[in-house]
Every structure is written in C-alpha cells, then in structure tokens.
Amino acid sequence: MLHLRLITPVGKTEDVVRLIEGTIGTTHLCVLPGAARDPAGDVVLCDVAREAGDDLLSGLQRLGLETSGSIAVENIDLSLSTRAEEAEKAAPGESADAVLWEHLTEATHEESTLSVTYLAFLTLATMIAACGVVLDNAVLIVGAMAVGPEFGPLAGISTAAVQRRPRLALRSVIALLVGFAVAMAVTVGFSLFMDAVGLFTKERLEGERPQTGFVYAPDWFSFVVAVLAGAAGTLSLTSAKSGALVGVAISVTTVPAAANAAVALSYGDTVQTWGSTEQLLLNLLGITLAGTLTLLAQKYFWSGQHRRLRKRAGS
Missing domain, CATH: 3.30.70.120 (Alpha-Beta Plaits)
Structure with missing residues (x-):
C-alpha cells in the first residue's frame, strides 16, 4: 500500500x-x-x-x-x-x-546525477577492479562490481527513452560518459603509481589470468548476460525489490572492463585496451537495450490491464 x-x-x-x-x-x-x-x-x-x-x-x-x-x-x-x-x-x-512511473523517473533522475559522490564511487570501484585484474583476484572483481554505481545512469537512459524525457536522457548520458572517463583517467594514474612502487607489473597483467581474463575477451555470452542483467535490474527498480540490484551489479563486467582498459593503457597494451573497451561497450549496450525493452513491456502490460478494468467498470 x-x-x-x-x-x-x-x-x-x-x-x-x-x-x-x-x-x-x-x-x-x-x-x-x-x-x-x-x-x-x-x-x-x-x-x-x-x-x-x-x-x-x-x-x-x-x-x-x-x-x-x-x-x-x-x-x-x-x-x-x-x-x-x-x-x-x-x-x-x-x-x-506495479510500476510507479513518476517514482521511477524521480529515482533514476537522482541516481543519474553527475555528483562528487557518484564520481568517487565509480573511481574507487575502478581502482579496486584494477587491483583485481592485476592480481587475478575474483573476489576483488566482485567487490568492485558491487561498489560501482553505473546502473543508475543506464536505468535513466532506458526510463528517458520510454517516458520521452530528453533532459533525463542527457543527464544520464553525461553521468555515464564523464563518470567512466574520469574513473579510467584516475585509474591510469593509479596504475602508474602502483608500477612505480613495484606493486603492479606488466608481466602480471599480460600473464595467465584464469580468473579475470574474461574482462578483455568479449563474446556473445557477454552480451547475453548483460541483457539478462539489464532486465533483472529494471524489474528490481520498478518492483521496489532493490535486493536484486546487488546480483545485477556482480553479473556484468562494466567496471572491471574499464579498469583493465585503464591498466593496459598505462602499459601501452593496445590489445587488452581495445578488448576491454569492447567488453565495456557491449555490456552498456546490452543493459540499456534490455532495460528499455523491459519498461516497454511493462507499460504495454499495465495499459492493457487498465483498459480491461475500465471496460469492466463501464459495463
């Protein structure tokens, strides 16, 4: 109620x-x-x-x-x-x-605001993920995924597309692009510092990484998982079951891919940089597409239900 x-x-x-x-x-x-x-x-x-x-x-x-x-x-x-x-x-x-569209719009508007807090969380998550990819540590990767706040702007883009809110779309796109640009730039500097003190090495990055090698090797499974996670995350937002968002956060490789691209860039490894960038873009596309389609399906479903209710009330 x-x-x-x-x-x-x-x-x-x-x-x-x-x-x-x-x-x-x-x-x-x-x-x-x-x-x-x-x-x-x-x-x-x-x-x-x-x-x-x-x-x-x-x-x-x-x-x-x-x-x-x-x-x-x-x-x-x-x-x-x-x-x-x-x-x-x-x-x-x-x-x-039930979907409360005004509540969803307000929530995504707040979550997609380019603020100092948003940038701090995304940057810290990317730096944690950078440690994870160099150490080939899956626990650090999962932790970085959970910390990253990038689902807010992605949900904002989907909501703006369905509700035709161009200002929300622009705000979300800016938060997403500027946020990842700042986070990756800071992580490049962080990687150079960690290399200078001997904690990061190029050999570790380019060595065998069975736990984290997937972040720079995109395939169809990357897109499929992103689509499924995007649909689940959108349902979580619209149904007020926020607990599912944690599962969504650790299902996609947006932050780890950005981190791997930044670390690889600091070492001049163009192969991993490009592969990680592809992984990042593929995940962003899949989540946004799935979120938009999920909201459209919910809107159509509820519109049909309300039409039937009004007909029943009129009769």
Whole structure:
C-alpha cells in the first residue's frame, strides 16, 4: 500500500476527493479543511494499493496539483486494516508487478546525477577492479562490481527513452560518459603509481589470468548476460525489490572492463585496451537495450490491464 498526503487549493478539493473515491483500490480517505499553511489549502490523506497508484497520481497531475499544491507519496510497511486488504484485492494486478512511473523517473533522475559522490564511487570501484585484474583476484572483481554505481545512469537512459524525457536522457548520458572517463583517467594514474612502487607489473597483467581474463575477451555470452542483467535490474527498480540490484551489479563486467582498459593503457597494451573497451561497450549496450525493452513491456502490460478494468467498470 501507498500513503498519499495531498495539499489542495480549496477550489480543487472536491475534484481531488471525487478522483480518489472513483479510483479502485483507495481507502482511508481523510479531508482536513484549511489545515495547510504553505501552500494554503486543505490537506487530503488517503491510502491506495500500489497497483492503482500510477493511475491516481496521473489523475492528480492532470488536475495540476503538483503546481498548485503538493503530492507526497510514502510506502506503507505495515497496514492492519480490513479495508486496506479489500482495496488491494479490488485493485487490478499484483502490487509486485506495479510500476510507479513518476517514482521511477524521480529515482533514476537522482541516481543519474553527475555528483562528487557518484564520481568517487565509480573511481574507487575502478581502482579496486584494477587491483583485481592485476592480481587475478575474483573476489576483488566482485567487490568492485558491487561498489560501482553505473546502473543508475543506464536505468535513466532506458526510463528517458520510454517516458520521452530528453533532459533525463542527457543527464544520464553525461553521468555515464564523464563518470567512466574520469574513473579510467584516475585509474591510469593509479596504475602508474602502483608500477612505480613495484606493486603492479606488466608481466602480471599480460600473464595467465584464469580468473579475470574474461574482462578483455568479449563474446556473445557477454552480451547475453548483460541483457539478462539489464532486465533483472529494471524489474528490481520498478518492483521496489532493490535486493536484486546487488546480483545485477556482480553479473556484468562494466567496471572491471574499464579498469583493465585503464591498466593496459598505462602499459601501452593496445590489445587488452581495445578488448576491454569492447567488453565495456557491449555490456552498456546490452543493459540499456534490455532495460528499455523491459519498461516497454511493462507499460504495454499495465495499459492493457487498465483498459480491461475500465471496460469492466463501464459495463
């Protein structure tokens, strides 16, 4: 269930209440006349089943409430209410399958912002992965994958493509390109320093690496895994099952490939540099493509369900 706290201008309160009452899956409606001070107006509270939330939010936006008032949405972790149970049963579909498009857009917007924190995480992840590829240590590679924040901008590109948000797309592309450029440049310097103190050697990089050699040897499996991980990561975001994102992060070789390219570049190894770059681009392409197709499928699925619901309600 979702809890909505709305601030409505006095003249729009009745329209808002009618919309809530007419939305299947809502309950616990409260109206507090004149309770809001900034902006001035009435406060309307209600609970809505997650699977009905997107329709209600769209209706509230059509009323212009996000500009003339306020819309706040919270997840309800526990609701002991028979009415809430009935509302969830009445709403179409299952809550785990529901997509809150505005929430997804807001979440990907935040995750795809080119910030100091984002750059720090991506750079540190790439440097950890650099140690992993030189030492041929799979544990370090997995750790670097988990630290890397690059899935945020990738999800932002997919969301922007489906929702037609060019600003979100531009923000995500900039975060992705600048982030990897900075991370790889810093890692090149880090590799030169580690070589100077005798901790990195060209012989280690070009020697037998059974645990990490895959990062500069892209093949069809690289693309297939990236597609599967992209679909899983997108489902994780839209269903609020964030635990799956950890599995997604350690399934693709974006950060390790960037790290290997940076280390190889510092030694002038063009073969590994190019192979790692191909691996990186292949993974980025697969994740973005899968994320976009997954969102399109979810949008089509939910649109069909809502059309059937409206026909049933009309009859």
